[in-house]
Amino acid sequence: PNFFSVESVCYRMRIRVRQMTFGRYPVEEMDSNLYILWGHNPDQSDFPLKFSLKKNLDKGAKLVVIDPKRIPIADRADMYLRIRPGTDGALALAMMNVIITENLYDKEFIEQHTFGFEKLVPHVQKYTPEWAEEITWVAAEDIRKLARLFANTKGASIFQGTCTHDQTANGTQNSRAFSVLQAITGNINVPGGWVTSPPPRLGSVGLGVEGDPVGSDQYxxxxxxxxxxxxxxxxxxxxxxxxxxxxxxxxxxxxxxxxxxxxxxxxxxxxxxxxxxxxxxxxxxxxxxxxxxxxxxxxxxxxxxxxxYNVCHCLPxxxxxxxxxxxxxxxxxxxxxxxxxxxxxxxxxxxxxxxxxxxxxxxxxxxxxxxxxxxxxxxxxxxYSPKSYERKEGLFRSPSGRIEIYSEAFEKVGFDPLPTFLEPERGPKRGKKEFLEKYPLILSTGSRNLYYTHSQHRNVEALRKLYPEPMVEISPSTAKRFDIENGDDVIIETNRGIVKMRAGVDERVADGVVLVPHGWAGDANANLLTDVQCREPIMGYPDMKSLMCSIRRA
Structure with a gap:
């Protein structure tokens, strides 16, 4: 028999990668000195973090927001970086380049607790901020500024958005890159960083699955x-x-x-x-x-x-x-x-x-x-468990007993053991000319909404009155380019299908990007646009965040 759950497309990739890198699963604490909200919008989807973040900003904590949309909390940020969807790994690699080139890494922590750093040093030389600027839309100097801020702050955390980076062509290596950034700056098991803490000990009521499930040979x-x-x-x-x-x-x-x-x-x-x-x-x-x-x-x-499950900000x-x-x-x-x-x-x-x-x-x-x-x-x-910042020998239960910057597990099955970057398969850099002419805009699905959870709660009349219909978000420039007014009925189309929604013209959205909410049924179902054959190559996750589409008035 085969078993599937939401983890087949959501979150398990991140857990898997951190386990491979650290031998355990470290999570972000809510009380940080530097919050990097990387494709994450706590006002809409993470209330425990929302309240902790605002409390600590009032006390002087710093905030960086990386997102193709300038979310409201970005108005309080020390830095806001508008990034092209699907290019997060390139930005992370350029940050490594700066941190290593400028000797900003935590030498003592690396020497005592990591494996393979000496192989990372030459690997990241080519990933300069200038290289990343051409890919990500983020200015080279802003990349340097971000890298310095992150490396020079103890108690800094990257807060990944749920599935924001997993559901892209570079999903697995994105999580690898974030893990390596936390490690080389020593922001592991320090207050405000990523902290290893055990999940609860529970009796298993399930049975082991005999045989290999579908996809196990490919991924x-x-x-x-x-x-x-x-x-x-x-x-x-x-x-x-x-x-x-x-x-x-x-x-x-x-x-x-x-x-x-x-x-x-x-x-x-x-x-x-x-x-x-x-x-x-x-x-x-x-x-x-x-x-x-x-x-x-x-x-x-x-x-x-x-x-x-200890994935919620180290709250056991x-x-x-x-x-x-x-x-x-x-x-x-x-x-x-x-x-x-x-x-x-x-x-x-x-x-x-x-x-x-x-x-x-x-x-x-x-x-x-x-x-x-x-x-x-x-x-x-x-x-169920006290919080601990210990860094004792043997804490990291990987084969090497250390944080594996260089992953032999990846190398064994033919993937790069160090973080790399792969452009979206059907993105603006890899798509064929005829394809891009037909679908000139970048599509990102799954944007969160305060009133609903995934495909739930649209049958609750009180909530439906507050947000009665789905809205696709585009910038004023994109709207003008395709003769669309705010509130128009529009059709979004990809190579897999079409959906119909109301247009929401918002200056906070990056030009050339189309943000489609998920969870709606019928002809507004965002997954009529996504392609099950467009997969991340290491773990098989679908690319749902960096596809190409067109938009027109209905």
Missing amino acids: PLFFEMWGKKSPYGVVTVVPESIPEKLKAFLVAGGNPLVSMPDSNAFRDSFRKLDLLVVHDLFMTETAKEAHYVLPACSHLEKWGVAYT FIMLRKKCIEPLYESWSEWKFFTELGKRLGLEDKFPWKSEEEMVSYELAPSGFSFDTLLNEKPEGVL
């Missing part, structure tokens, strides 16, 4: 690391794997026909399945294509464990998600559904728990916090 670093195999399949190979390799799909609490790249390709392939079952609260676009739709409970109707937080009411009507929780399915498949011994409470108790047991403790004594949740 081995996504699947296996240092002999440890992941259960995840590479979701971008799903359409081409149906019906030969994949014949049935069970979708629990997801809407892949909207959230996965290239909705047309997914829809066409799903129609070739022998069986499609959806377990959900809502009749989603995917559910409408299913052979069977089974009603699911909401979070208010089931027990569970809520925890941060865990709490019990309390069941408030009994399941309504014919709805079942995931626990009940999969338990009953397992029994009918003759797998009773794999589902030993007699109730949800018993299963949650089993899951909590290794954490040191019991079901009763979290229910009655700590209903607000607890911090």
